[in-house]
Amino acid sequence: MKTIRSRILFGLIIVFFIAGASTSAKSLWDHIGVIPPETIAAPPMGLEENPVAVIFPENLRSYRSRAKEYVKNYGEKNRDFVIHSFLKGQKFFPKAQEILNKYRVPVELQMIPVLESDFDANAVSKVGAIGYWQFMTELAHEYGLHTTGKYDERKNFVKATIAASKYFRDQLQYYRGDILLAVASYNCGQGRVDKAIKQSGKVHAGFWDVKQYLPFETRKFVMDFISLNVIAANYDKFLADRMDFSATPFIAEAPGDNGLQQGGSKTVMAY
DSSP: OHHHHHHHHHHHHHHHHHHHHSSSTHHHHHHHTOSOGGGBOOOOTTOEEOTTBOOOBGGGGGGHHHHHHHHHHHHHHSHHHHHHHHHHGGGTHHHHHHHHHHTTOOGGGGGHHHHHTSSOTTOBOTTOOBTTTTBOHHHHHHTTOOOSSSOOGGGOHHHHHHHHHHHHHHHHHHTTTOHHHHHHHHHHOHHHHHHHHHHHTOTTOOHHHHGGGSOHHHHHHHHHHHHHHHHHHTHHHHHTTOOBSSSOSEEEEOOBTTBTSTTOOEEEOOO
16 A cells, blocks of 8 residues: 555656646646547637636537536545556557547547556456456457457457447447447446436437436446546646636637727636
8 A cells, every 4th residue: 555655646746747847737738648639629619718717528518517516526536546547548548549539439438448447457357357448258259359368358458449449439329429328338238228218218318317227336437437538638727726617618809998909808708
């Protein structure tokens, strides 16, 4: 336990040293390669990003109002884990992004190995899931991974990520592009999610419609997935303890009494 705490403390020191030496905290983003800029939602026409507000990644932006309190609490309670995992993920995130993009699935899915194994190739769950992405044997075989003999491809990050990308490509098609239902199915299985959809009474139910019918572990898994991605998209603010969820995410320029001349006022608009 002391060794783990020492490693986390050392990681914290490195992070803050890099952040302090950078010309801006956002340059740390590029350094660790956690999330590519194109995944951040572009401001609607006529608006610009509020520099003090928490911004949600584009594929998760519509969940802001439902998720912001959970994300805030997650960041406060799991600060050391997040920093430790993002440092550990320096050598994994770029490769994951490359593979996910190749298979045209959301790059936000790169956070799944953080939750499943904390990038531990030798991780084994209590039900027998193995490797970075915690594939069960049957699902691993279905998506082309060899698990017999001395070499288990679930422990190969590249091959396991390719298999995971194919899985999520299928699940996203099945769930009409709903990334949260796809993530839920990865945790508890497609059958369990389909049952929850049936219980909701809605033909085209989304995650929030079925959330109450899913296992607690799955609900937590999906919300943790959202939290990691939001923190990744605002990592400079996270490191500085300035994750302000009350600030409106976008602001609009509006001319003051002087029209478009210098000195015009700025109007804050909620979005």
